[in-house]
Amino acid sequence: MKKLSTYAVVAPFAIVLAFPFYWMLVTMFKTNLDQSNIQNNPYVYNPVRWEFWRSATTSHVAFVFNDTNYPTWLANTVIVGAVVVGITLLVALPAGYALARLSGGWGQSVGVGIFLVYLIPPTLLFLPLSRIVTKLHMKDTLWSLILVYPSFTIPFATWLLMGFFKTIPQELEDAALVDGCSRLRALWRIVFPISLPGILTVVIFAFSLCVNEFIYAFTFISSSTHRTVSAGIPNDLIVGDVFHWQSIMAATLIPSIPLALLYNSFLDRFIKGFTGGAFR
Amino acid sequence: MEGQDEPEVQGSTLTRRDLLRRGTAGAFAVSMFGGLADKAMGFAGPLKYKNKHLKGDLHILQWAHFVPDYDKWFDGVWTKQWGQKNDVNVTVDHINLALLFSTASSEVAAQSGHDLFQFLSPPSSFQKQVLPLNDIVQEVTNKLGPQTDVGYRSTYNPKTKKYFGFADNYVPDPIHYRRSLWFNAGIAPNTWDHVRQAAAKLKAAGHPIGLGMSNELDSNMFLNSLLYCYGASLQDANGNPAINSKGTIEALKVMADIFKNGETDEVFAWTAASNNQGFLAGRLALVVNAISIARTAEGLGNTALSDDTWLAPIPRGPAARLGNEHVMGVYVIWKFGKNPDAAKKFVIDQQLAYAQHFANSKYYNFPAWTGAIKGGFKTIHRLAAQDKHKPLGKYTTLTTIAEKYTTNVGHPGFANAAIDEIFSTFLVPQMFAQVAQGKMSPQDAARSAQGQFKTIFAKWKAQGLL
Numbered sequence: 001m002k003k004l005s006t007y008a009v010v011a012p013f014a015i016v017l018a019f020p021f022y023w024m025l026v027t028m029f030k031t032n033l034d035q036s037n038i039q040n041n042p043y044v045y046n047p048v049r050w051e052f053w054r055s056a057t058t059s060h061v062a063f064v065f066n067d068t069n070y071p072t073w074l075a076n077t078v079i080v081g082a083v084v085v086g087i088t089l090l091v092a093l094p095a096g097y098a099l100a101r102l103s104g105g106w107g108q109s110v111g112v113g114i115f116l117v118y119l120i121p122p123t124l125l126f127l128p129l130s131r132i133v134t135k136l137h138m139k140d141t142l143w144s145l146i147l148v149y150p151s152f153t154i155p156f157a158t159w160l161l162m163g164f165f166k167t168i169p170q171e172l173e174d175a176a177l178v179d180g181c182s183r184l185r186a187l188w189r190i191v192f193p194i195s196l197p198g199i200l201t202v203v204i205f206a207f208s209l210c211v212n213e214f215i216y217a218f219t220f221i222s223s224s225t226h227r228t229v230s231a232g233i234p235n236d237l238i239v240g241d242v243f244h245w246q247s248i249m250a251a252t253l254i255p256s257i258p259l260a261l262l263y264n265s266f267l268d269r270f271i272k273g274f275t276g277g278a279f280r
Numbered sequence: 281m282e283g284q285d286e287p288e289v290q291g292s293t294l295t296r297r298d299l300l301r302r303g304t305a306g307a308f309a310v311s312m313f314g315g316l317a318d319k320a321m322g323f324a325g326p327l328k329y330k331n332k333h334l335k336g337d338l339h340i341l342q343w344a345h346f347v348p349d350y351d352k353w354f355d356g357v358w359t360k361q362w363g364q365k366n367d368v369n370v371t372v373d374h375i376n377l378a379l380l381f382s383t384a385s386s387e388v389a390a391q392s393g394h395d396l397f398q399f400l401s402p403p404s405s406f407q408k409q410v411l412p413l414n415d416i417v418q419e420v421t422n423k424l425g426p427q428t429d430v431g432y433r434s435t436y437n438p439k440t441k442k443y444f445g446f447a448d449n450y451v452p453d454p455i456h457y458r459r460s461l462w463f464n465a466g467i468a469p470n471t472w473d474h475v476r477q478a479a480a481k482l483k484a485a486g487h488p489i490g491l492g493m494s495n496e497l498d499s500n501m502f503l504n505s506l507l508y509c510y511g512a513s514l515q516d517a518n519g520n521p522a523i524n525s526k527g528t529i530e531a532l533k534v535m536a537d538i539f540k541n542g543e544t545d546e547v548f549a550w551t552a553a554s555n556n557q558g559f560l561a562g563r564l565a566l567v568v569n570a571i572s573i574a575r576t577a578e579g580l581g582n583t584a585l586s587d588d589t590w591l592a593p594i595p596r597g598p599a600a601r602l603g604n605e606h607v608m609g610v611y612v613i614w615k616f617g618k619n620p621d622a623a624k625k626f627v628i629d630q631q632l633a634y635a636q637h638f639a640n641s642k643y644y645n646f647p648a649w650t651g652a653i654k655g656g657f658k659t660i661h662r663l664a665a666q667d668k669h670k671p672l673g674k675y676t677t678l679t680t681i682a683e684k685y686t687t688n689v690g691h692p693g694f695a696n697a698a699i700d701e702i703f704s705t706f707l708v709p710q711m712f713a714q715v716a717q718g719k720m721s722p723q724d725a726a727r728s729a730q731g732q733f734k735t736i737f738a739k740w741k742a743q744g745l746l
Binding site for chain 1: 339341343344345346347348351371373374375376377379382383385386387389390391392393394497498552553556557560561562563569572576579580581582585
């Protein structure tokens with residue numbers, strides 16, 4: 001009975017949240033005539049029949065892969081995401097630990113200060129940053145994004161990890177130090193393994209930001225072959241004032257599936273990561 | 281036959297002494313006057329830009345054209361052939377039209393970017409960042425005859441006496457209407473009064489009017505056009521703000537009436553694509569838009585809709601039948617551009633060969649110099665008449681619109697920096713929306729807009745651009 005009531009509560013939420021994915025899935029295989037006719041039922045393929053695939057088409061999906069640089073955008077997104085996640089961890093892990101353990105009283109204030117940096121909107125920053133990117137001759141290269149994205153992933157990750165490190169008892173590290181570990185070794189062998197939920201949260205968060213970010217991806221990259229998914233889709237699949245809806249849906253659904261799977265695989269740890277520092 | 285062979289016999293008698301004498305004289309002439317050669321040929325064109333002179337890269341940025349095949353042809357054929365001919369490596373980046381201004385701002389901030397940047401409305405507010413292009417406008421005019429008035433007034437600043445941009449093309453802005461729906465309503469959309477009368481009937485039949493009042497390009501263009509039809513304008517011919525007029529008040533009243541009886545609230549939140557989508561979904565009875573709607577309907581294979589989609593010039597108002605171009609393709613060359621010579625040569629050659637661009641854009645892009653198409657509007661009309669889509673000959677009306685009923689943003693003056701700011705901050709759609717939503721009276725809205733305009737004009741006058 002308890003299980004049933006749980007499902008009764010969860011089911012409506014699940015349906016509402018899954019609906020956009022269903023919409024995208026249906027739309028990406030619709031024919032032009034089906035898509036543009038307002039009399040048609042938008043949730044199914046028209047004309048409606050049991051062999052529904054006869055009313056659908058794969059031509060728009062094929063268009064995305066064969067007639068645009070979509071595979072390259074996907075590859076660029078993965079490359080930028082992976083490198084930015086690496087840089088973020090490299091900087092935020094020691095920074096978060098230092099602010100949590102070594103900074104004394106002012107660590108908290110510095111942590112909040114770093115978090116505030118994250119809140120500066122990219123629309124304000126893109127003009128000065130574009131000067132920096134140009135000076136460094138990085139315009140229209142993936143390096144420009146690899147340079148700029150850590151400017152907002154590192155502050156958030158540092159703040160998040162700082163809270164997480166505070167939940168780990170100091171005694172564990174003290175015991176390791178007494179047993180002859182150096183601080184670095186204690187970090188590597190004791191602190192980081194315990195902090196895995198926090199680290200995973202940072203990985204997923206930083207990667208998601210890289211996939212979703214638009215302003216920098218659009219402003220710093222001008223050639224289609226160097227674009228990431230977030231800039232390539234709205235730029236190349238909206239021509240003039242005409243939207244290629246089916247292709248847009250296909251192009252957005254495809255990268256969202258692995259991201260959704262990734263979130264779900266680590267859901268428990270992800271929640272732990274976000275709430276880890278909440279009670280300290 | 282003997283007589284024909286004679287010159288060859290004579291030629292063969294050239295002695296070594298003759299050869300040396302002529303060679304010396306030739307070498308002397310070249311050494312003395314050779315430097316003048318390119319100046320002498322400058323107006324003629326070809327020798328002014330020798331291949332050697334133009335080597336390097338040319339980076340072009342322009343919108344992702346609504347006719348995808350045009351971009352394919354432009355990138356894959358036109359620019360490649362031009363590049364090979366001129367020893368220049370041409371690359372073209374295409375972006376969504378809504379992002380042109382933010383990208384331009386970014387390039388200006390970084391003082392780095394493309395060698396050629398194409399805007400879709402006159403970019404007067406960027407005047408201080410671009411090279412004056414009087415020389416190439418003159419060169420093209422010498423070859424093709426006078427520039428269209430819409431091109432001239434969109435790119436020339438009479439105060440500085442400089443062309444801040446090169447008008448490449450303009451796009452006529454017809455109305456698209458569903459012929460069967462209007463037939464059933466018993467009215468044809470010839471005048472704004474007709475539209476006003478039919479609005480309620482069409483909405484009741486489930487097919488509202490699709491005239492936007494939102495912060496987007498199509499609403500902006502159309503509402504400026506409506507002002508002209510009622511004898512109003514943003515400025516007078518001398519470049520002074522003139523929005524607070526009887527014509528403006530009348531246009532505001534008419535639009536509020538059309539909205540009240542024949543539209544829905546969605547028109548306040550439209551994007552540039554919304555009227556396309558509404559019309560293509562079979563819902564809207566009338567929209568003002570370039571032919572992207574008619575062409576997309578044909579492309580969808582929805583013949584019931586495309587055959588019923590008729591084109592016509594903007595409805596006549598009590599003062600005029602006049603509308604803005606839908607988009608105005610203007611190239612600028614940034615001061616910080618790295619290859620201005622190649623950029624200049626490119627836009628000249630493109631205009632000289634614009635017949636190809638007109639055809640490949642499916643009659644969307646009209647050349648800024650009508651003379652670019654041999655025979656001018658007569659030829660354009662003939663080409664448009666050859667289109668096989670029903671109703672046959674529907675695209676011929678574009679010629680009439682382009683020739684008689686199209687003007688520039690900023691009419692009856694020039695597209696100056698103040699007009700650009702008013703246009704890009706969407707003050708006109710906001711003024712109309714305030715009245716249509718009942719938040720302001722037409723009189724108050726016109727007076728308030730006049731106050732805003734005065735501030736903007738004063739700012740640009742202080743900068744010496746007006």
